[in-house]
Structures are given as C-alpha cells and as structure tokens.
Amino acid sequence: MPQKTYNSAKSKPLPNRLALYQIVMQRIMQQLASGQLKPGQYLPSEWDLARQWQVSQGTIRKGLNELVLRGLLQRQQGIGTLVTHKNWDWGDYPLVPSPSQSKLSPMVNWPVVEILSVTAESADAETAQQLQLRLAESVWKIVALWRNGYQVVALDEAFLPMAILPELNIHFVHRRGSFYGFLLQQYQMVLNGVQQCLWMQYLNKDQQKLLKHSESEACVCWGRLSTNENGALVEWRRRFLCFGHIALQLEGMHAEV
Amino acid sequence: MPQKTYNSAKSKPLPNRLALYQIVMQRIMQQLASGQLKPGQYLPSEWDLARQWQVSQGTIRKGLNELVLRGLLQRQQGIGTLVTHKNWDWGDYPLVPSPSQSKLSPMVNWPVVEILSVTAESADAETAQQLQLRLAESVWKIVALWRNGYQVVALDEAFLPMAILPELNIHFVHRRGSFYGFLLQQYQMVLNGVQQCLWMQYLNKDQQKLLKHSESEACVCWGRLSTNENGALVEWRRRFLCFGHIALQLEGMHAEV
DNA sequence: CAGTGGTCTAGACCACTCG
DNA sequence: GAGTGGTCTAGACCACTGG
Structure with a gap:
C-alpha cells in the first residue's frame, strides 16, 4: 500500500493549475477583500489553517510568507500572524x-x-x-x-x-x-x-x-x-x-x- | 539509536548563531565578493551544494531564494542558478x-x-x-x-x-x-x-x-x-x-x- | 507551561530544458 | 532520459511570547 506522500494535483492533473501555496494566498486575499479579515486582526495559527484546508503546515507557511513579502501580513514569533494596515491602491509606501x-x-x-x-x-x-x-x-x-x-x-x-x-x-x-x-x-x-x-x-x-x-x-x-x-x-x-x-x-x- | 533529524546547532548551541541558510548566503556572497563567482556564471546544483556543505537541499534552496530576492542570483527551472549582472553600489536599479x-x-x-x-x-x-x-x-x-x-x-x-x-x-x-x-x-x-x-x-x-x-x-x-x-x-x-x-x-x- | 512562528531534514513527485 | 529547479509532505526541534 503506497503511503501518503506528494499529492500534487489534489485530483486535478492540469499543467496550468495553481500551486497549493498560491491557492492559500488567494483564499487569504479573498478574505481580505471581502472584509472577513480586517487590518490588525490575527489569523488562525499555521497548524490550524493546515488542518482546515488539508495541506501541510509548510505549504501554509510558504503562502503566508509570500503575503508577508507583499506587505499584506506580518508575523511575530511566539504571537501569530496578523493583517497589516495597508493601503493597496497607494502601493505600500507611507x-x-x-x-x-x-x-x-x-x-x-x-x-x-x-x-x-x-x-x-x-x-x-x-x-x-x-x-x-x-x-x-x-x-x-x-x-x-x-x-x-x-x-x-x-x-x-x-x-x-x-x-x-x-x-x-x-x-x-x-x-x-x-x-x-x-x-x-x-x-x-x-x-x-x-x-x-x-x-x-x-x-x-x-x-x-x-x-x-x-x-x-x-x-x-x-x-x-x-x-x-x-x-x-x-x-x-x-x-x-x-x-x-x-x-x-x-x-x-x-x-x- | 536516535535517527538523524534536526541538528540545529551543528555543535554550536549559541542563541545568536546564524541560521544555516544564512551561512549559505554568506558563503555565496563571499564567493561573489572574492570574484570566485562572476556575473553570468552558473552555481553548482542545489543537491551538489547540499552534499558539499553538508546541509539539506531545502536549506540550500532557502538561502539561494533569499539571494534571488536580493537580486544577486536568478534561477531558471530545468537549467540552473546563475549570478546576475548587478551593480551593488548603485542599488540594483538600472x-x-x-x-x-x-x-x-x-x-x-x-x-x-x-x-x-x-x-x-x-x-x-x-x-x-x-x-x-x-x-x-x-x-x-x-x-x-x-x-x-x-x-x-x-x-x-x-x-x-x-x-x-x-x-x-x-x-x-x-x-x-x-x-x-x-x-x-x-x-x-x-x-x-x-x-x-x-x-x-x-x-x-x-x-x-x-x-x-x-x-x-x-x-x-x-x-x-x-x-x-x-x-x-x-x-x-x-x-x-x-x-x-x-x-x-x-x-x-x-x-x- | 502551552502555543506560536522559525529552522531543518529526508524523501517524494512534478515541470521544465536540453542533448 | 538525465538533470535542474519547484512543490509538497511529515516530522522534528528551536526560540520567542504570553499567561
């Protein structure tokens, strides 16, 4: 019996599919756009998100890191990950x-x-x-x-x-x-x-x-x-x-x- | 017998030690500064570097990715990682x-x-x-x-x-x-x-x-x-x-x- | 102390490029 | 087909924060 390893496609073998961590990014960004996530608010922990979305914690991590790079989120070790106060249209720069x-x-x-x-x-x-x-x-x-x-x-x-x-x-x-x-x-x-x-x-x-x-x-x-x-x-x-x-x-x- | 897992300190338990991927970055940057690596030149593959420096491929990967973010390296899937033509003092911007x-x-x-x-x-x-x-x-x-x-x-x-x-x-x-x-x-x-x-x-x-x-x-x-x-x-x-x-x-x- | 993010490993498979 | 970087998992330990 093959053990569970890398299930890349999640039953979707298209070559043009988004990577899982990009789907993570999109989900977060949609929550931001819809107002479900607001500036200053904390996200669930990486492990919680991993359980919730059925991907590994490392994949959640990579997705969140990309959003940190884009300035949408910030992280504090020992505390959590939260939404930054950011003005998208202005372009990040105060x-x-x-x-x-x-x-x-x-x-x-x-x-x-x-x-x-x-x-x-x-x-x-x-x-x-x-x-x-x-x-x-x-x-x-x-x-x-x-x-x-x-x-x-x-x-x-x-x-x-x-x-x-x-x-x-x-x-x-x-x-x-x-x-x-x-x-x-x-x-x-x-x-x-x-x-x-x-x-x-x-x-x-x-x-x-x-x-x-x-x-x-x-x-x-x-x-x-x-x-x-x-x-x-x-x-x-x-x-x-x-x-x-x-x-x-x-x-x-x-x-x- | 404990299997080999996470050997964070590499026999150096200081709290202020650099992360392994940062040491990878420094080694690459020193090779850049010394002229051992020149613009346009390809690096060894991630696996070769991992064997050479006795860290995992994922750690090499993270270090190289940081240097890609800083504009020092660029990568091409299927080809390899190479040194960009960059003017450090000018600050990346042509x-x-x-x-x-x-x-x-x-x-x-x-x-x-x-x-x-x-x-x-x-x-x-x-x-x-x-x-x-x-x-x-x-x-x-x-x-x-x-x-x-x-x-x-x-x-x-x-x-x-x-x-x-x-x-x-x-x-x-x-x-x-x-x-x-x-x-x-x-x-x-x-x-x-x-x-x-x-x-x-x-x-x-x-x-x-x-x-x-x-x-x-x-x-x-x-x-x-x-x-x-x-x-x-x-x-x-x-x-x-x-x-x-x-x-x-x-x-x-x-x-x- | 428990919980969080940060680092690291080992191993797997995928997608791309080239000969 | 061999070799490269890209993605993903599972599991481990570390470092920091707060109660």
Missing part, C-alpha cells in the same frame, strides 16, 4: 517628513484617494507600449487624486486594457474605497507589480491645475506596470508626485534576514 | 529611457561610479538621527559621482559611523570598483537596506556644481538606510538624482509568483 527637515517626530501618514473619473479611451503610444497593445486599442483610464489632509500629494493615471476587463462598472469603482480590492472581489484578480520606474516630466495644463504645480518645473513621476496572476499585463499606472516637505518612504525593500 | 519619450528601444544602462572623497566628519542633525548617533559623533563621509556615459546622473553622499568601521582604509576604498564589495571583503559585512525614502530638496553650491544643476529647481533625493547582519545601523546614503530623458527602473519590487 509619507513621512523629509529627512532634510527632520526635527519633527517621525509621523507616518497615509494619504486618502478620490477617484475623479473612469473613462474609455484609446491607448496612446506610451500606454500601448507599456501594456503591449496596438496603438489606439481601447483602454480604461482612471484618474485619481491623493490627499494628505488638505494637501494634494499625488495624481494617478491608471490605464487598463478593456479586453481584459470588459464589463468594468464605473459606478462600482466610484463607490469603492480600494480599486484593487474592487478588482479582487469583482474579477478575482490580484495585481502583481512587475516593473516600476521613476523619472521627471513636465505636466500638461490639466495635471498642473489638479496638482497646483508650476508650469516651469518638472514633476516627479512614478510608473508602475502590473500583471494578474496569469502574467497578463493589466495596468500601467503613472503617479505624479508633489513633495512638499514630505518624503515617500519606500521601506521593506528586501526581506529581513 | 537606467532606462523615460516612458514619456519611449520611441527608443528599451536600452538598459548601468551607470559607472567615481569616488570623489572619503573624509572623517562629525554627524550633522540629519545623519545623527538616521544612524541614531549623538550629534557631532564621528562618521565617515564618502562622496561619489555616477555617470552614464559622459552624462552625470547622480551624486551620492554616504555616512558611516566610525565606531563600526574604525580602520577604514581610504586608499583601499578608492582602488575598489565596488564599495559594498570592499565592505564584504574587508569587514565580512553585508549591508541590508532597511528603509528607503524619496523626497525633493534644494542643493547646496557644491552639489549644484557637481551635478550641473540649476539653483532654482529642487532635486530628487533618494535616501537609503542600511544595517549589517546584526541589525546595527551602518550607512545612511543620500542620492541626488539628475534625470534627463532617463528613468530609474525599480524592477522586481516583489517576488514573482
């Missing part, structure tokens, strides 16, 4: 006082988003290249403004191929707090940033007005390209940043040893 | 054409560093706060200029507590290509970035001259705080960036699924 003016206490601020518009457009050269679309192919354009208190700190322009998200409901998007949470709940889609870059460019009139930015100065722009779990390019997002005496803290650049 | 002008081919450029000076100074307010020193405590200040071809792209100012690196040999530093490689070889010290942030500030006269930057415009500044493997703060580095039509590509923000 605002702090600029180091060059750091007499203040290190207050960490999370800006708040307001979605200004969701429109159907045709891809311009930049968007087409980033998302690997043909020129003028249909995309959704989402414009959003980030505020830290009363101060405007960033303008987002996100572009998503309409082919991938055909029935994106504009009103739904507007009502939600988190756009990425919306994607997860409506499309079971988890975005995974694959490339980021940083550059400077001059703003157009509309952008200047929204950011109250002067015409003569270039603005810092932070671009991010994201895929879904199948590797398809889903979003190209440009973020125009308005630093006052504020800095963007990119912490946790690597896993801690 | 220069690419700015997306807003992306008619060009996606040429990736690695800038070249020139160390301008290594001096002993006393910590100013910003440095003291970042490195958690007392005001005016002794630090090394290293100034370096980054060029992409003939174009100056960044100015680095790094501060390191003299207490941690008492005998830093100035001539040694100057002769080396990589400062972090130098630290690894001379001090067996591996820096681990723990915090990064991004802000804008005006440059002083010296900085303006080196970067050929105008007085009236603010410059993008990228700060990075690093510890050694014991968690001691070792370096506060400010990088003043001069984007032309160039962008800084921050790829591999998260582990790929």
